[in-house]
Amino acid sequence: xxxxxxxxxxxxxxxxxxxxxxxxxxxxxxxxxxxxxxxxxxxxxxxxxxxxxxxxxxxxxxxxxxxxxxxxxxxxxxxxxxxxxxxxxxxxxxxxxxxxxxxxxxxxxxxxxxxxxxxxxxxxxxxxxxxxxxxxxxxxxxxxxxxxxxxxxxxxxxxxxxxxxxxxxxxxxxxxxxxxxxxxxxxxxxxxxxxxxxxxxxxxxxxxxxxxxxxxxxxxxxxxxxxxxxxxxxxxxxxxx
Amino acid sequence: xxxxxxxxxxxxxxxxxxxxxxxxxxxxxxxxxxxxxxxxxxxxxxxxxxxxxxxxxxxxxxxxxxxxxxxxxxxxxxxxxxxxxxxxxxxxxxxxxxxxxxxxxxxxxxxxxxxxxxxxxxxxxxxxxxxxxxxxxxxxxxxxxxxxxxxxxxxxxxxxxxxxxxxxxxxxxxxxxxxxxxxxxxxxxxxxxxxxxxxxxxxxxxxx
Numbered sequence: 001x002x003x004x005x006x007x008x009x010x011x012x013x014x015x016x017x018x019x020x021x022x023x024x025x026x027x028x029x030x031x032x033x034x035x036x037x038x039x040x041x042x043x044x045x046x047x048x049x050x051x052x053x054x055x056x057x058x059x060x061x062x063x064x065x066x067x068x069x070x071x072x073x074x075x076x077x078x079x080x081x082x083x084x085x086x087x088x089x090x091x092x093x094x095x096x097x098x099x100x101x102x103x104x105x106x107x108x109x110x111x112x113x114x115x116x117x118x119x120x121x122x123x124x125x126x127x128x129x130x131x132x133x134x135x136x137x138x139x140x141x142x143x144x145x146x147x148x149x150x151x152x153x154x155x156x157x158x159x160x161x162x163x164x165x166x167x168x169x170x171x172x173x174x175x176x177x178x179x180x181x182x183x184x185x186x187x188x189x190x191x192x193x194x195x196x197x198x199x200x201x202x203x204x205x206x207x208x209x210x211x212x213x214x215x216x217x218x219x220x221x222x223x224x225x226x227x228x229x230x231x232x233x234x235x236x237x238x239x240x241x
Numbered sequence: 242x243x244x245x246x247x248x249x250x251x252x253x254x255x256x257x258x259x260x261x262x263x264x265x266x267x268x269x270x271x272x273x274x275x276x277x278x279x280x281x282x283x284x285x286x287x288x289x290x291x292x293x294x295x296x297x298x299x300x301x302x303x304x305x306x307x308x309x310x311x312x313x314x315x316x317x318x319x320x321x322x323x324x325x326x327x328x329x330x331x332x333x334x335x336x337x338x339x340x341x342x343x344x345x346x347x348x349x350x351x352x353x354x355x356x357x358x359x360x361x362x363x364x365x366x367x368x369x370x371x372x373x374x375x376x377x378x379x380x381x382x383x384x385x386x387x388x389x390x391x392x393x394x395x396x397x398x399x400x401x402x403x404x405x406x407x408x409x410x411x412x413x414x415x416x417x418x419x420x421x422x423x424x425x426x427x428x429x430x431x432x433x434x435x436x437x438x439x440x441x442x443x444x445x446x447x448x449x
Binding site for chain 1: 300
């Protein structure tokens with residue numbers, strides 16, 4: 001495969017091999033899930049298990065981009081830092097020029113544009129990161145967007161990126177219902193992660209984005225409660241069968 | 242010309258600015274808010290060129306916000322004062338901003354308010370009380386005489402009104418309307434929009 005040395009080159013069958021390799025890097029990253037409810041957005045991430053001597057609080061996967069926009073990612077953490085920094089700067093820059101807070105689609109397009117730039121520039125490699133961006137648009141509707149290393153972006157009702165993308169997406173497709181309330185959305189997010197995350201609920205972070213409110217991270221005890229409820233339900237179902 | 246007055250009290254900072262915006266002899270606006278909110282607990286009171294004031298304050302607000310989003314914590318008043326001063330100082334010999342500022346802020350960590358005096362040349366000084374514009378000529382002596390450390394809110398408001406009454410009385414240009422804001426642990430609040438009218442006093446005298 002000599003067509004993967006310089007990323008500006010197409011392979012004979014029309015692939016950008018480096019971009020596909022970047023997607024592989026994303027598939028190695030820890031899982032991140034985003035679910036859109038009727039008036040709420042929930043992000044869930046699988047936290048990488050930290051070493052014994054490591055401070056777990058310094059490993060943050062859900063970050064604020066602006067007061068009303070949050071994002072998470074899957075893939076190379078260091079690469080994501082660059083994108084997050086650029087996004088944060090762009091949000092303030094937009095407000096500087098237009099006084100209005102930036103739109104969710106606008107910042108998604110900006111991040112996607114940046115990722116695409118790095119697939120068509122000399123001497124650089126693509127970002128090994130897919131992102132999930134959540135926020136409320138100007139009309140007040142919740143929005144969830146996903147970008148990937150190729151620079152594609154699209155809006156989703158619920159999406160998953162990273163290690164367990166396939167099984168979690170199947171789970172979401174089976175169980176997602178339109179216009180869920182906050183409780184249902186949170187439960188769906190936790191449920192979709194609990195199945196695939198090794199070592200259970202201690203390694204899950206859940207963040208809730210409500211309209212015009214700052215982001216809220218769900219407490220450990222609440223997550224543990226909800227996970228317990230699932231397990232009891234599961235047991236009951238198995239006993240019935 | 243703009244009048245800005247500010248002083249530090251017991252766990253609060255009181256700031257006032259006149260609400261006039263004008264061009265030469267014309268008053269363009271009489272409800273102009275010169276006390277701009279920088280973040281939840283800081284106000285930048287601006288005076289001078291209106292356009293420069295807008296641009297500069299916008300720049301400071303956006304950069305303070307960027308710091309907050311990046312680092313998940315707010316800057317202290319001292320840091321914002323230093324940052325603002327640096328922006329003014331680097332600009333003065335290239336493309337100066339014609340703005341004089343009073344930066345007031347409350348820091349939750351120290352549980353204290355602080356006030357900084359900044360001017361367009363890049364000066365910065367932490368002060369207990371101060372003013373910009375023509376007000377400074379009249380108000381300086383009043384504050385020298387009556388300001389005390391740890392004034393409680395009622396006394397502070399009385400002192401502020403004393404200052405503003407003097408400005409209205411002695412400044413030949415009719416300033417009349419002032420906006421007073423307070424910063425304390427709860428954040429920024431508008432205390433009063435004061436209309437000081439000494440004409441009424443004359444009416445009473447005539448009756449006599």
